[in-house]
Amino acid sequence: MEQDAELRALVNSRDVSAVLATRARIVLWHGEGRRRKDIAELAGVSLPTVDRWVRRHAEHGLAGLDDRDRAAPRVQVPPRVRARVVALTRTSPPVETGLSHWSTRGLAGYLKRVEGICVSWSYVARVWREEGLAPHRHATFKLSKDPAFAEKVSDVVGLYLDPPGGAVVLSIDEKTQIQALDRTQPLLPLDFGVTEKRTHDYVRHGVTNLFAALDVGTGRVIGECRPTRDGANFLAFLKKAVKPHTGKEVHVVLDNLSTHTTPEVEAWLEENPHVRFHFTPVGSSWINQIETWFGILTRQSIRRGTFTSVNVLIKQIKDYIDTWNVDAKPFAWTATSEEILAKVRLVQTNIKKLVDNNAK
Structure with a gap:
């Protein structure tokens, strides 16, 4: 709105x-x-x-x-x-x-x-x-060059609008390199012996990576901070995210990144056929609902926060997730795949016209 x-x-x-x-x-x-x-x-x-x-x-x-x-x-x-x-x-x-x-x-x-x-x-x-706005450089969303764009959009949006009966749909991704910035510290000259790396006039105490899963049906979030983002950490979090849904069919919406498709992950999927991956199109993270939640987390908890250590940052993220889940509500996805694809075709047509006019 x-x-x-x-x-x-x-x-x-x-x-x-x-x-x-x-x-x-x-x-x-x-x-x-x-x-x-x-x-x-x-x-x-x-x-x-x-x-x-x-x-x-x-x-x-x-x-x-x-x-x-x-x-x-x-x-x-x-x-x-x-x-x-x-x-x-x-x-x-x-x-x-x-x-x-x-x-x-x-x-x-x-x-x-x-x-x-x-x-x-x-x-x-x-x-x-x-x-930090540059509307002449950015469109409403990035046009994907994925050759299977239409099929992937239809697949993911179909899960949102008409999930299989009795199944659980999880939206999973990682928010990487979240900085623990101490915004209360004064900026001291380097010859004072201060060794922390600075970002503008803030002291940076380190970073963490947040793995998170949004239950599309309930709006509840499971999250876990880890020091590194790799296939092993992703698989460990994936097991944690699907464990509460034992005995149910689980559909996971995620990006097709190398950490999500390691041999260990593929082997685990073969051993757990009730879990199915649904990849978003390349360059189209906006279709993954967890990205919406990441945006809310950033605005409401992280952007203006002051964190004197990585542990303080991790605790705030955990507390925010706990508070969110007290009265969690699912996001209302309304756009059909046909509407999305029609908008993409319109943008592509306008770009072609612009290129043709500039070539004349």
């Missing part, structure tokens, strides 16, 4: 205060159906505070999250405008604009013409730089 995108933009923005970001998180968590007491615990606020910001957002939208009773310094461009710029940038331009992608002037002009929001193209450019 458009409002959800704008709320997430507030949460992720560097120019938004921690207080406003927390209010946006409260509304997002409420929209996900989480319980009031869980939201209060996650946000570190009282139950009445949760009710207040949910009500304010319902009545006034994003503007309701601004605490106008406090003497805050005047902001030249309101946070809601920045959130709108980010949200629009991350979507394709409306068909009636005739644009294949947003430009800074095109987006600024659209906001003024259609929504009555006046910002300069230079402001849009600054937001793009700060948020």
Whole structure:
């Protein structure tokens, strides 16, 4: 939804205060159906505070999250405008604009013409730089060169929309190189004897790799952090993920990576015929539902977190998974394989036209 995108933009923005970001998180968590007491615990606020910001957002939208009773310094461009710029940038331009992608002037002009929001193209450019956005380089999704793209899409989407009766569908992948960044440490000169590797003005204490499996039918997640990502660790996690479903047919959606197809994994699959792999097309991780969950984990738990060690990072991930599973709900997959394939054909046609026009 458009409002959800704008709320997430507030949460992720560097120019938004921690207080406003927390209010946006409260509304997002409420929209996900989480319980009031869980939201209060996650946000570190009282139950009445949760009710207040949910009500304010319902009545006034994003503007309701601004605490106008406090003497805050005047902001030249309101946070809601920045959130709108980010949200629009991350979507394709409306068909009636005739644009294949947003430009800074095109987006600024659209906001003024259609929504009555006046910002300069230079402001849009600054937001793009700060948020790492480059709509002229990225499409809504990457076109796969997999020759079996259509067959794989139909196979995976069929599992989502019409799973075999009594079967379990698991979406599995690994989120690699998650950094334990300590954002509270000052940046000291090298001659102070500080030896930690730094990322910008943060101290990095190490990384971990998260193996995770989403039960597509229930929304529950099993996760495990391991120091390395290889075939042996993947197989160990795979056994853990399917163990709760002993006696059932298990369908696993995953990327066709070398760590997922080692001889040991193949041998285990032969010994366990009730487990079947369904590979997503090459370059199409967006079709794997666990990737959606990884995005939520990053926004809500990792991106703004401060971790003084890898163990602290691992504990936070574990706690987040435990909290998620308290009131887990499955993602609602709505796109049919026919709709996806039709969109791909349309994009391919537009690209061909663009290439032909440039060749003239």
